[in-house]
Amino acid sequence: MALETHVKAGVALPKGWVQSEQETINEFFEEKVPAALKERAARNPSISSKSCSASECLQYAKVLMQGMSIYLVDHQGCNSYTLICPELDRIIQFRAAELSTKAIDEAKQMYGDLVAGTTQHNDFVLPVYTYNILPGQLHVWQKVSRGSFPLAREKRTIIDLAIFIATASHFPHPKARYNARSWTECANAAVKRLEQNFSLRQIAPAVYTELASLRARLHLLDILPAVLTHVDLGGQNIFVDGDVGTLTGVIDFEEARTEAFGINIFTIYENHVGSMEDGHWSPYDMPAGQEHPGLSVSEVLTKAFWDALWASTAPGLGRRDFEEAVGVALRVGIINRYFVRGMLDEIDLAKRVHVISLDYAKEILLYLRDTRR
Incomplete structure (x- = not known):
């Protein structure tokens, strides 16, 4: 399912960016997600789903964001699929593996507002996290x-x-x-x-x-x-x-x-x-x-x-x-x-x-x- 890209005004994306980002997203869903789900199912028999698509992530994100508009962020990571909801000032990130929230919590104590507040959501097949949008670019x-x-x-x-x-x-x-x-x-x-x-x-x-x-x-x-x-x-x-x-x-x-x-x-x-x-x-x-x-x-x-x-x-x-x-x-x-x-x-x-x-x-x-x- 296609999504628009969320890019702040005045930011020029480099040539070939869209293709490069799509390749990263494809690799995430075609290689990293299946491998991660297989590993999780082996460790926890209660996890039965062996697949997850970008469309399923989008639908779940819409539920989290109360139906507000959702876009792709302008820089995808290799081990995650990241969306943004500007109206609620939230980032939604689907990851192949769980985050070390202990490290994030410690960093938040050390650095205050330089580190985004993080919420973990446990009712989806992939680890899901939402963050406050940080200022700047x-x-x-x-x-x-x-x-x-x-x-x-x-x-x-x-x-x-x-x-x-x-x-x-x-x-x-x-x-x-x-x-x-x-x-x-x-x-x-x-x-x-x-x-x-x-x-x-x-x-x-x-x-x-x-x-x-x-x-x-x-x-x-x-x-x-x-x-x-x-x-x-x-x-x-x-x-x-x-x-x-x-x-x-x-x-x-x-x-x-x-x-x-x-x-x-x-x-x-x-x-x-x-x-x-x-x-x-x-x-x-x-x-x-x-x-x-x-x-x-x-x-x-x-x-x-x-x-x-x-x-x-x-x-x-x-x-x-x-x-x-x-x-x-x-x-x-x-x-x-x-x-x-x-x-x-x-x-x-x-x-x-x-x-x-x-x-x-x-x-x-x-x-x-x-x-x-």
Whole structure:
């Protein structure tokens, strides 16, 4: 059943967006939903339905929203089908798997109105959640041109993200909260495997050297507080004021977990200090303008981020004593972003995902090295 797309005025969708979004939706209902329902039925014999369509989701959403108009949101996730009811200021999301509402509730306590209030509905075949609509617009739809870079706006966003990350340090967890599969707990084993990755050493020796050098410093993760960590602060998960760049909301806390402070900072470099285009990452290296003589945009944004982060961390977590440790956590985040899923032991250049992931990791790691971060 066709639905209109809900797009805010002034937001230009990129070429090919409709086709790309439809492919994502098709994959969700044709592959992920059947697999999820089969797994749920195996665990709970009372669940007998083995299918669910977009039409069934729409009909259920109309009941929840009292018959009001419903639209597709302008950015579908891979593991969900998301609708919006503007008249009631609600998002309706159908998911293949249940959310970790405990993490969402904790995030709500930490961040207040930056996190949407969430209600779970248990009378549908798929897990269903409704949320308050957050103000602003997704950062991914913000226009960013290297020719006329909106520095003031993006600087405001990156400062707010620094404060967001630093806020977690005020709510430390016992280190017993680390999951055995957490990035922090798996860091030593991951680096050990990378040290033995001869294809990495041959193909990208500078990357190999950077990652292998982490082994002697991994113990520094132990001095960092364990905190609730949102592991992807990219543009598809943050809302901002379209004019001034103020952070207005953060979504997708379902994968948030306890990690060493700073392990998610890699996403700031991925999406805010530079950009990913055509399978490559590059910093915003154009001149920052007359107000910042001799500096590039990426240099201004990087300094703004780190200054705001260290100005906002919890008492006792000072820059002088913890900067190196946070740098280690940042690099562990990069390892888990790009190497853990199939590249720890061997790099296969015949696989496009390996080529792209290696390039992203290389460019960001060498940028960190060259800027001494």
